[in-house]
Amino acid sequence: MKLYDLIILGAGPAGITAAVYAARKKLDCLVVTQDIGGQAAWSGDIENYTGYQFISGPDLALKFHEHMRAFSIPVQMPQEVRHVTKAGQLTEIRTDKESYLAKAVIIATGKRPRPLNIVGENEFRNRGVTYCATCDGPLFKDKKVAIVGGGNSALDAALQMVKISPKVYVINNTLELSADPVMVERLRRHTNVEIWNNTRITNITGDTFVRACTVEKSDSSFSLEVSGVLIEIGLIPNADCVAMVKRNLVGEIIVDSHNRTNIEGIFAAGDVTDVFEKQIIIACGEGAKAALAVSRYIATTTFS
Numbered sequence: 001m002k003l004y005d006l007i008i009l010g011a012g013p014a015g016i017t018a019a020v021y022a023a024r025k026k027l028d029c030l031v032v033t034q035d036i037g038g039q040a041a042w043s044g045d046i047e048n049y050t051g052y053q054f055i056s057g058p059d060l061a062l063k064f065h066e067h068m069r070a071f072s073i074p075v076q077m078p079q080e081v082r083h084v085t086k087a088g089q090l091t092e093i094r095t096d097k098e099s100y101l102a103k104a105v106i107i108a109t110g111k112r113p114r115p116l117n118i119v120g121e122n123e124f125r126n127r128g129v130t131y132c133a134t135c136d137g138p139l140f141k142d143k144k145v146a147i148v149g150g151g152n153s154a155l156d157a158a159l160q161m162v163k164i165s166p167k168v169y170v171i172n173n174t175l176e177l178s179a180d181p182v183m184v185e186r187l188r189r190h191t192n193v194e195i196w197n198n199t200r201i202t203n204i205t206g207d208t209f210v211r212a213c214t215v216e217k218s219d220s221s222f223s224l225e226v227s228g229v230l231i232e233i234g235l236i237p238n239a240d241c242v243a244m245v246k247r248n249l250v251g252e253i254i255v256d257s258h259n260r261t262n263i264e265g266i267f268a269a270g271d272v273t274d275v276f277e278k279q280i281i282i283a284c285g286e287g288a289k290a291a292l293a294v295s296r297y298i299a300t301t302t303f304s
Contacts, residue, residue: 007031008022011068016064018288027295027298032081032095084242090102107245108283127209130230143166154172156232167193169196246261
C-alpha cells in the first residue's frame with residue numbers, strides 16, 4: 001500500500017483549498033471524495049465571496065475544481081469513506097472500494113441535509129421531496145412548492161423558487177425566521193411567497209409524485225396542495241467514519257486553532273468541525289490552515 005504524506009477526505013471548499021495548499025508545500029497528497037464542490041455546489045446565489053460580488057454555487061465549485069486540477073492533484077471519486085483508524089503513527093482510510101495509508105489526514109467531509117423524519121418523506125424522496133433547490137428547483141417550474149425551514153439555506157431556496165414558481169410557502173416551526181435580515185427583506189418583496197412561522201409539516205402525500213402536505217398551524221391542521229417539498233432545516237456533520245475523534249453535542253469534530261483533533265496526525269477543516277460559523281469563505285480559510293498545519297507536523301515528526 002502506497003504511503004501518502006497527506007490524504008484529504010472531501011472535496012468541498014475546505015478540502016479543495018487544503019489540497020491546493022498541500023500541493024504548494026510539495027506534499028504527496030491524495031483527495032478521496034464522493035463528489036466535487038460539496039455544499040457550495042448546491043448553493044444558489046453566492047454574494048461577496050472575495051473576488052466575486054456575485055457568483056452561483058455551481059460556478060464557484062467549478063472554479064475550485066479548476067484550481068485543484070491545475071496542480072494535478074490525484075482524486076479518487078466517487079468513494080465513500082467507511083473507517084479512519086490509526087496504524088501506529090500512520091492513519092489508514094478504508095472506503096467502499098479501497099484502503100489508503102497516510103502520515104496525516106484532513107477530514108473535510110462537510111455535512112449532509114437533516115431529514116424531517118415524517119410520514120411520506122422517504123416515500124417521495126426525489127419524487128417531489130428534495131433537499132437541494134439548486135439541483136432540483138427547475139423541476140418545479142410553474143408549480144406550487146413548500147419550503148421547510150427558516151434559516152439562510154431555506155430562504156436561499158425560497159429566493160430561487162420565487163423566480164419560477166407561482167406560489168412559495170415557507171414553513172418555519174419557530175416564532176421568527178432566523179435567516180439574515182437582508183435575506184428576509186429581499187424575500188418579503190415578492191408577492192408570490194407566504195411565510196408561515198410557528199408552523200410545521202407533519203405528513204407528505206401524493207400518488208406517483210407529491211401532491212400535498214399536511215400543515216399544522218396554531219391549533220388547526222389542513223392539507224396544502226403543492227408539487228414539491230424542499231427541506232432546508234440544517235445539516236448533519238459527516239463525521240461517523242472517524243469514531244475516535246472528539247465531537248461536540250451536535251456531532252461536529254472539535255479542533256484547535258491549528259485544526260488538530262485530539263488524535264495525533266488527524267486534522268479537520270470546514271463545516272464538519274466546530275469552527276465558528278459555516279460559510280464558504282471560512283471553510284476555505286480553515287482548509288488552508290489545516291494544510292499548513294499538516295506541513296509543519298510532517299516536517300517536525302519522525303515516522304518510524
